[in-house]
Amino acid sequence: MKKVLALTAIEAPFRSRLIETQFFDSLVRARNLSNGRWQLSFLSVIPLTFYLGRRNPWRQYVKNSNQNKTLRSNLSSKGVKYRTSLAGFPLLPRQFNLRKNETALFIAAALPWLTLKLSFLKPDLIIARSYPAAVLAWWAKRVLNIPYLFDLRGMYPEESVNAGRYEVNSPDHLFWKDWEKKLICSAQYCVVVSRPFVEHVLDIDPGARVEMIPCCVDPGKIRLPDKKKTKAKYGLDDRFVLLHLGSFGTPGDRGLVGKYLLRFKEVRPDAVLVVASGTAAFGPAIRKALLGEGLGPDDFRIYHPAGSELDDMLALGDAGLILERKVANTKVCLSVKLGEYLAAGMPVICTPHVEGVARLVEKYRCGLVVDPDQEEPLEKEGGLLAGYGDCRNNGLKLVEEILSVDRCADKWRSVIDQGLKT
Template sequence: MRILFLSYWGLNDGLTSSTVFPHLRLLQERPDVAAIRLVTVERGADVQAELPFNPGFAPDKITFEPLRSRPSRNVILNKIEDFTRFPGELVRQVEEFKPDFVLARGAPAGALAYLVWQKTKMPFYVESFEPHADYMRESGVWRAYDPRYLFQRHWEKRQKQLALGLMPVAENYRQQLIKEGVRPERIVTVPCSVNAAAFAPNAESGTRVRQRLGYAAPDAMVGIYVGKFGDIYYDQEAFDLFRSAADHFGPGFRLIILTPNAEADVRRKLAAVGLGPERVFVTKAPHHEVPDYLSAADFAFAPIRPAPCRLFCSAIKIGEYWASGLPVLVTTGVGDDSAIMEAEGGGAVFDLSQPGSVPAALTRLTALLREPNYRARIQELAVRHRSINRAREAYATLLPVGKIAKPAVA
């Protein structure tokens, strides 16, 4: 097989490191895969940059060819230009590389794969398939009349109809797709995988980080948040949540924030809720440093903004938290994970629309932290629910293209 693997994220994006590269390694291991071309979408500073590709792959099997977005002051015009220009560039790559199919990572990449199908009838699959258009609208990022929303929603409908296989990230969404008429044998649930060994709790690393940050006091209770503020995540509400945790755990509470958001903005919002630099460490950490910071923490935050379609998502950060043995303070209705938290003790669920929900969740979290060997027990959740083997099994079921005679919808 020859596979054109299409990612909507850039080569240096943390999501590429955490979600794309592990799947490329799985495909690389298969003896029936002759060649893979990784195609990423580059924006911002990386558009003009040299992009060395050497993440430990076999150079005779995996090559790299980026799509470079042309910067524009108007984000809508920029996206329109991307989706009018990139399909032609991808058609050229298809003609040159001669893949057997396109494997798209995420619904926006799936939209590009569909647009290539329009021109070439090149078969395609979509993994990490989610209702991206509804995510963005329900989060307030896109409006119902936004061209990005209207086009993406249409393209997702066509992906459901024409993709040879779909790999949603939540069982909740698999069931929804079946209700919509997608044939069940063409759908395999693959939650966002995590390398449990790479994120396993390391007491020595955690101690070193605590000492470096000045969090080594015996009464220190360290929470951690990894990710953005805003869009599909809470913004001001997240800082109020941090304040609630500080009030609950008392003077020993400390917080680590690893975020791409501007540090000055984060510090300003922390100060507004009474959390100064003596209690909070803020930085933008490369993905390979995240496990050490997680090892230094006692629990983690996942303040994902609730929305009806959030039931269909799978947050990579939750898998990484679990792999590090951390109980998670999470919003209700997040993919399959919120239910797993409640049923299997992987954290505590809160709902800001319900008075008293946050104090109750913090009390539940405290009980989990008092359990002996809680980290080892929670780490097993990552092994059970977020193993890379789920992707391996999905590929074995759906690939190669020769196994499939019909598109996904009956």
């Protein structure tokens, strides 16, 4: 039986819902669909300092170790091994976006132990999630002749620019653009989340084998409480709720959702903005940005949901927002929240700059594409409200045909099967 190893690096899967839902779950389902043709295991290269906390390192270490054990136990119950390999570098989470010199330190810290583990595990194929993991997989291919699939997830060089780690066309940026081409050209297959991302990869290497596997959603796990009761619970009876779920593309996008609310209120005066942010520390900055756009205290609510409260947020929403201004990586993005909004029965409102989302919204007619920074006719919003029921049904169709975890898992199975044959 062939062995497939899924590799992550400079991430902490034991505290990342994103890795669990978008990587682990999909690949486990793909393994189940393979009818025993290959076995799956996971290996995470985790910097030691990611286990620690600044205020109470020992308590945080115990907490993260227990979470890691829980993750290992959950995967083991599904017949999947989960292993970790500790690295002495990077030291800080923000160094996930590595500079040139930091990349050399990361490789020196991670590669020796990883090579030993791979020599023992002897996988037939590596699935590398993100650019740092792919760098390790590239070296493993050179040293041990193990082929790899490259799961790009996002445009790492451009995301690092957005994170303030370096400037466009700086030596660090150009270093990673060179690595990007090298990783794509050397991979058996590339996996990306959107159609514009496919085009980006083919611009780099016209001969690349690339598959679009979008951020997925499991409709069966979205169990919403009663909408009317939930709105009453949060004091939003008879309000039309525009929901922003999760993080913002850039800090400047915080004000953009407020700017759009003012536009939408011209059509629905009872509209209110709900921002559901998972990071409480960002609350004051979000509030400041919204007030800075001219919103009043009754125009918005900011929540930091945890656990079942996330279902409450989805139940509150009448339309989901994916509003981002144009930056270098916006074109290829396809957010996890797209599937969550649609599976919860919400039409989606996005900017044209988020082209991966916008193409699907326009194709399936499950929302509207609008730029709040431009003067566009309000007939767009009027059409959304008039055809609200059709938009909801079309969104559910998009989930079923493209975004469901079962569809994505089947695509993973196909790509892995092809990678093992090559």
